[in-house]
Amino acid sequence: MSVAPLDQESLDAIRDGVRSVCQNYSAEYWRGIDEQQGFPDAFVTELTEAGWLAAMIPEAFGGSGLGLAEASVILEEVNRCGGNAGFVHGQMYNMATLLKHGSETQKAEILPRLASGELRLQSMAVTEPTAGTDTTQIKTTAIKRGDKYVINGQKVWISRVQHSDLMILLARTTPLAEVARKSEGMSIFLVDLHQAIDNGMSVQPISNMVGHETNELFFDELELPEESLIGEEGKGFRYILDGLNAERTLIAAECIGDGRWFIDKARHYAGERVVFGRPIGQNQGVQFPIAEAHIEVEAADLMRWQACQAFDAGQPAGASANMAKYLAAKASWEAANVCLQTHGGFGFATEYDVERKFRETRLYQVAPISTNLILSYVAEHLLDLPRSF
Structure with a gap:
């Protein structure tokens, strides 16, 4: 394309x-x-x-x-x-x-x-402790009782619940044993968090290394009105993929922003820091890694635009979104390492902000989808290799 x-x-x-x-x-x-x-x-x-x-x-x-x-x-x-x-x-x-x-x-x-700005929709509850990235194995259920759906189960790594009014929830409406394909039988719901919290849903914050506001959620007979269902019952997995492709592309853009921040930070410091009577950026051992990081970020940026184009045109965007996220997360992490190395000991000092951004961009090697899962996707869907899991 x-x-x-x-x-x-x-x-x-x-x-x-x-x-x-x-x-x-x-x-x-x-x-x-x-x-x-x-x-x-x-x-x-x-x-x-x-x-x-x-x-x-x-x-x-x-x-x-x-x-x-x-x-x-x-x-x-x-x-x-x-x-x-x-x-x-x-x-x-x-x-x-x-x-x-x-x-x-x-x-x-x-x-x-x-x-x-009256409402915020900042949360999406998909991941579960036992299922991880194998979304088809989720155990949270939504059982129809009269004009309500009753939710029971557990979610983990669910972000920004405390600062959101609404949440997208994926739950199984048909047992896994009763569907022809394991991706069937799941549905998505729009949850009013103000009504749900302490009324069938409880929230347990997870302290973490990047200060990312994220939580574990527990559902115990949470009742949702039937009009909270988004789309048709049983098609939630397919629906959620649209959001995930957008998510991966947007995360790629954030990583590109991080990468450019790290490169700018490194090149300015390398130009100003003088050791042995010359700026350290004059040394190939310092400038070459910065240049290489710049090249990688610019290459990842091209895949970001390809993913955006496919999504905005209504074309299949899974492959380009996954590859954009992989390349950008990898590039930003490499730029982070280069920036920290360029600053030497000062890179560990909080006042330079390198260590903060270093921790923040490291997250995207793991979430919202790990690099290994992207490699598996590409191998199976683009290279026609046997499924690896």
Whole structure:
């Protein structure tokens, strides 16, 4: 697939707009959020009020009607400015599921309120402790009783529940033993978190190395109205893939933003740090790794645009989204290592922010899908090799 040219002027305008918000939140601000394992509520609120989180919402519902390409630039720029888009990216890809498969009533009721900032849709509950990335093996059930679905089960690594009003939930509505294919019989629901928490759903925060607000969820006879079902019952796995392809592409953009932050940080330090009477960036042993990291980030960026193009054109985007995420996560992690090495001991000092961003970008080698699972996907679906698991 060739990559269609994008309107560079429009993308530059988006970058400038996002940067104008980000410049109000210094490195000290993000350092403080990290130290407290807090949530950047002021930043999220301002980004929302500026309309950036409504980028993919159609204009008819109060949004900008932009595509995944433009949304990816928004999140890339947050990370490139030294922030952490992981606190806001959920609304972008969760909306993809609602936009494609929600009813007209659901969209009319929810999308305008998301666009205005009245509501936040930052959480998606798919992963379970025993299933991991083998989503077809989830054990959380949704049993229809009268005009309600009753939810029982457990989820883990579910982010931003404390700062979200709504959550996308994947649960099994037909037992695994009763379906022809294991990907069938799952459905997705829109959960009102204010009604659910302490009323059949409990939340246990998980402390972690990147301060990422994430949790374990427990469901015990949680009742959901039947109108909370998104799309048709039993087709939830297929529906959720649309959101996951958007998620992987957006994460790729964030990693590209991280990679460019690391490279800029490294090259400036290498140009200013003088040892043995010359800037360390004059040494090939320092400058070559920085140059190599730059090349890798730029290459990953091309795959990001290919994934965006496929998604926005309504074409199958699984392969390009997975490969974009793989390449970008790998490139940002390599750039992080180069940046830390360039700074030497100062790279470990919190005041330089390298160690914070180092930890943040490391996450994307593991989540939202591990690099090994992407390699398995490519081997099976693109290279026609035997399934490895």
